Amino acid sequence: MAKSQPSQTDRQGRQLLTILEGRTCPVCPDGELERATYKDNRAVVCDSCGTPQAQVWSSS
Numbered sequence: 001m002a003k004s005q006p007s008q009t010d011r012q013g014r015q016l017l018t019i020l021e022g023r024t025c026p027v028c029p030d031g032e033l034e035r036a037t038y039k040d041n042r043a044v045v046c047d048s049c050g051t052p053q054a055q056v057w058s059s060s
Helices: 008-020
Strands: 033-038 041-046 052-056
Touching: 008 041, 008 052, 033 052
Parallel strands: none
Antiparallel strands: 033 041, 041 052
16 A cells, blocks of 8 residues: 555544544543544543543554
């Protein structure tokens, strides 16, 4: 597969992050999920408590 085309897994990972972004945090009462980096991976984390809800590993 050419590097310029994202794999199906990459597309699914981005779609998952998009779906979760903006939802309320299930861990704390005041947080909202936002895109961020967690342990060098693309992720959705709580803007209040910092708990990650999903992270996507990139293939190298």
